[in-house]
Amino acid sequence: MDRTERFYKIEMLIRSRGCVSFAEMRELLEVSPATLKRDLQYLRERMDAPIEYDAAENGYRFGQQWRGQRHELPGVWFSEKELHALLTMHQMMAGLDENGLLSRHLQPMLDKLTGMLGGDEVEAQEMTRRIKLISTARRRVPSEHFETVGSAVVKRRRLKLRYRKRGPGGGSVSEREVSPQRLVHYRNTWYLDAWCHASEGLRRFALDAMEDAVVLEDQAARSLPLKELEGELDQGYGIFAGGDPQWATVIFSEQIAAWVSSEEWHPAQRSEWLPDGRWRLQLPFVDATELLMDLLRHAGQVEVVEPPALREAYVKRLTSAAQAVV
Incomplete structure (x- = not known):
């Protein structure tokens, strides 16, 4: 069994039997004395498990304050392979991050995932350094616009945009009110699919062309079925959408x-x-x-x-x- 399974087994043994000797745990877990000592130390110091050694009983039990009560390890646990996969995914997401916007929210989770690997923490850090995403012709999005648009998508609120449409002479600027439907990442650029209330239709907006974005907290967004969204915007080739294919x-x-x-x-x-x-x-x-x-x-x-x-x-x-x- 892997390390995560051993943690659960130790917790279950102590909870069900009250007091379990070191030798008994070793036999049931099929590990060396050094491995079991590391597991017990990790549970106490990193997971705050109230495991104490009872000299009179020659075994391990929960501390006095937890006897007769139910103590459990954190609800979400992963195997070491799953942790490595999650850390890989985190590194890939970092490659899409704009100005560290996602990183500052995800860093606490990353620290916990890395910590759960215990002795493999250095290995995990080395692994993330060996994953690299190369982006070319990347168009930067101001972090405040990305966060505002992302919030509106999740909260299902309308947005007021000042948007620069590309064209000769630097294009033209217009203001419009939209109902966000989804964020799209395509070829190193972020887009917003939204219902435009000015043109009464679905439109796709490049986030880097937004000069201002404000969430209208008191106005709920118009919500469209996913099939309608896909039928209107996903039929064509690439990012260009709308019209008959x-x-x-x-x-x-x-x-x-x-x-x-x-x-x-x-x-x-x-x-x-x-x-x-x-x-x-x-x-x-x-x-x-x-x-x-x-x-x-x-x-x-x-x-x-x-x-x-x-x-x-x-x-x-x-x-x-x-x-x-x-």
Whole structure:
């Protein structure tokens, strides 16, 4: 049994028998004297278990103040493998953290998780240092906006936004009231899916384009079914949402087909291998912008078959790129 199970077993033995000798515990737990001593010390010093040695009975029991009462270890316990998994997850979340916003709330939990590993604490710290997330073209979000938006999502309250829409000359700024539905993290950037009360429809807002965000505490947010949210915003390709989807057909060359075929471009994609070793992919899109960007990464190795407008846009991008280097 692992260390966590031993802790529970020690607690159960003392509670059920009143007083248990060191030899008896060793036999039942099947551990060495040194291991049992460490376990008892950890329970007393780190878990505040009121375990005392009774010389008259030659055994361990709960302290006088707990006799006749029920003492229990903390309710949430994990095995060492589970603790390692949680610490790994924490390190991954830290890679998504904006200005340490999440870290300051999660640090107490991290300290407890690390402490529960006892002698493996150094190993746990070393493990987290060996997990690295590399982010490119990351757009920073002011921490106060992230916290405000996250609070509104959880509390189901409306938000008043001052939002800069991207466009020529720095774009345009507008104020609007929205009902937050969910936060979305996509390609190193945070977005808010929300019902816009000005345009009477679902919209997706980039958090880094928010110049101000205020929670309207006295106004409950309009709540939409998840299926409606997914049907409206998740049909297209990438982050661009809204509108009726079209279907694109592209064919990747034999040279890169083996690698590209292992990628999921869209949950609803359809694909097949062609007799000559090429790979044909069909996927929905609403706005061609992001799809064109990803296809251009494979320039010279991918053919855009349809729709004609997408093919023309792809050729235009290739031509412009070639002219820029001449």
